[in-house]
Amino acid sequence: MSVDTPIAGRMLVAGTWSTPRDDFPSRSPAHRDTVIGHFPNATAEESRTAVDAARTAFLSWRRTSRIQRAECFYSLAQLIARDTDALALLMARECGKNITECRAEVVEGLHMVQYVFATGRMPIGEIVASELPEKDACTRRKPWGVVAVITPWNFPFAVPLWMLGPSLLEGNTAVFKPSEDTPAVGQKLVELFVEAGFPAGTVNLLHGDGRVGEELVRNPGVNVVLFTGSYDVGRRIQELSASMPDRLVAAEMGGKSAVVVCEDARFDLAVTAGILSAFKTTGQRCVSAGRILVHESLFTRYCEAFVQTAKRLRFGDPLDAANFAGPVIHEGSIEKVLGYNQLARTEGADVLLNGDRTSETGCYLSPFVYRMEHQPGIRCLREEVFGPHLALIPFRDDDHGIAIHNDTEYGLSMAVITESYRRMRLYRDECDYGMGYVNLPCIGAEVHLPFGGVKKSGNGHPSAAGLIEAVTHKTSWTVNHGTEIRMAQGLTTTIVGDTA
Numbered sequence: 013m014s015v016d017t018p019i020a021g022r023m024l025v026a027g028t029w030s031t032p033r034d035d036f037p038s039r040s041p042a043h044r045d046t047v048i049g050h051f052p053n054a055t056a057e058e059s060r061t062a063v064d065a066a067r068t069a070f071l072s073w074r075r076t077s078r079i080q081r082a083e084c085f086y087s088l089a090q091l092i093a094r095d096t097d098a099l100a101l102l103m104a105r106e107c108g109k110n111i112t113e114c115r116a117e118v119v120e121g122l123h124m125v126q127y128v129f130a131t132g133r134m135p136i137g138e139i140v141a142s143e144l145p146e147k148d149a150c151t152r153r154k155p156w157g158v159v160a161v162i163t164p165w166n167f168p169f170a171v172p173l174w175m176l177g178p179s180l181l182e183g184n185t186a187v188f189k190p191s192e193d194t195p196a197v198g199q200k201l202v203e204l205f206v207e208a209g210f211p212a213g214t215v216n217l218l219h220g221d222g223r224v225g226e227e228l229v230r231n232p233g234v235n236v237v238l239f240t241g242s243y244d245v246g247r248r249i250q251e252l253s254a255s256m257p258d259r260l261v262a263a264e265m266g267g268k269s270a271v272v273v274c275e276d277a278r279f280d281l282a283v284t285a286g287i288l289s290a291f292k293t294t295g296q297r298c299v300s301a302g303r304i305l306v307h308e309s310l311f312t313r314y315c316e317a318f319v320q321t322a323k324r325l326r327f328g329d330p331l332d333a334a335n336f337a338g339p340v341i342h343e344g345s346i347e348k349v350l351g352y353n354q355l356a357r358t359e360g361a362d363v364l365l366n367g368d369r370t371s372e373t374g375c376y377l378s379p380f381v382y383r384m385e386h387q388p389g390i391r392c393l394r395e396e397v398f399g400p401h402l403a404l405i406p407f408r409d410d411d412h413g414i415a416i417h418n419d420t421e422y423g424l425s426m427a428v429i430t431e432s433y434r435r436m437r438l439y440r441d442e443c444d445y446g447m448g449y450v451n452l453p454c455i456g457a458e459v460h461l462p463f464g465g466v467k468k469s470g471n472g473h474p475s476a477a478g479l480i481e482a483v484t485h486k487t488s489w490t491v492n493h494g495t496e497i498r499m500a501q502g503l504t505t506t507i508v509g510d511t512a
């Protein structure tokens with residue numbers, strides 16, 4: 013099929029693809045007139061059927077050997093490797109990320125699948141001692157059941173795999189709802205799961221907007237909701253789930269990450285780290301830096317070098333590998349970013365690069381860069397923008413730097429640029445974050461590490477390799493090899509009447 017033929021959007025329930033429907037289009041942010049495909053918006057009935065299908069499939073999938081489940085991921089890895097170029101191209105067209113970033117994301121998804129396969133033969137529990145020598149005790153992990161996977165457009169391939177991988181390996185089944193901005197990539201991923209031989213009902217696909225997500229979350233047949241996206245939606249999911257006693261929500265909800273450039277920083281490294289953190293993916297990673305904190309002794313020089321470099325960045329056609337980054341995702345995002353640029357001006361920003369719309373046909377924005385002294389309560393220094401909007405903030409000493417770093421309601425990722433191991437340790441211990449980096453950008457996590465944050469950024473259930481904790485519950489199992497009962501803690505076994 014030519015890359016220009018619009019994709020017929022279908023949903024997958026119990027192993028059967030629905031007939032295509034044209035409820036909403038997926039458009040390329042690079043050319044709003046280019047339609048990637050037409051997709052159905054799942055009805056309440058379709059959502060219920062998908063959860064029922066996952067529940068039915070759970071009964072047999074959880075009884076399949078863990079190693080057999082892992083081997084399905086081996087097949088999936090082969091297919092992802094086979095289709096890497098096509099997947100990257102589809103992603104670049106649908107979400108506007110540069111083709112080089114899309115390829116890196118496919119590789120990140122592949123790494124997750126490889127990790128899941130490789131952990132299939134690893135231990136899943138612990139043998140622990142009992143007080144009584146004739147007893148053996150161990151811990152085991154068991155799957156919860158049905159997992160709802162609700163994912164964002166900015167990592168439409170890797171983030172679903174962070175969630176689907178560990179969930180399915182552990183014996184759960186899933187209902188997956190990709191973002192309505194990237195349904196084509198979501199559908200392609202599910203086609204690969206089917207081709208890899210995952211049994212009917214283990215992965216079900218629903219398309220649609222927030223209403224479909226809400227139907228899923230309201231369904232008591234869903235045991236776990238895995239969500240990455242905005243704080244408001246994550247909060248709503250947690251509220252809807254609060255009345256369900258056995259519902260677990262793992263939510264990753266954005267950030268206002270910072271790079272801290274200390275007085276002993278390697279200067280060029282600090283500029284590169286700042287630029288990549290702020291503007292890779294056009295500032296649309298949840299880990300993107302909205303703030304660069306620079307020691308006052310370097311501040312003027314850093315601002316100049318940063319602006320000179322930022323001016324040279326090319327934001328353009330996602331299919332041209334020579335471009336640094338692409339457009340933002342849609343018109344709503346343009347409005348939001350321009351709104352924050354305006355807010356920064358009214359809050360007293362000293363604007364160094366005046367970010368603005370640069371195209372009528374695509375959602376292109378140039379970077380907005382400003383300097384500002386930190387003061388409490390300044391919204392543009394505290395709130396997530398999710399676009400090319402960056403504050404350069406001077407600080408006096410490490411205590412001041414740490415205080416500014418922590419003065420936001422988010423705590424996702426951070427980087428400190430320093431040559432001092434003492435200073436590095438101070439930032440490691442005093443800053444609020446889930447993922448910390450030294451002499452690196454604050455983006456670029458690898459899948460075998462937990463991915464999550466604190467405060468408004470996450471509720472303590474990190475994704476990727478960290479997700480095994482959320483998609484299983486830990487059980488204990490104790491076996492008596494004696495021929496009579498002896499109890500722990502010296503508890504007597506005498507039954508009333510024995511001594512009479």
Ligand code: UN1
Nearest residue numbers: 167297298299455456457
């Ligand atoms: C996200 O921004 O939503 O750490 C995910 C990174 C990538 C994943 C980002 N591995 O930048």
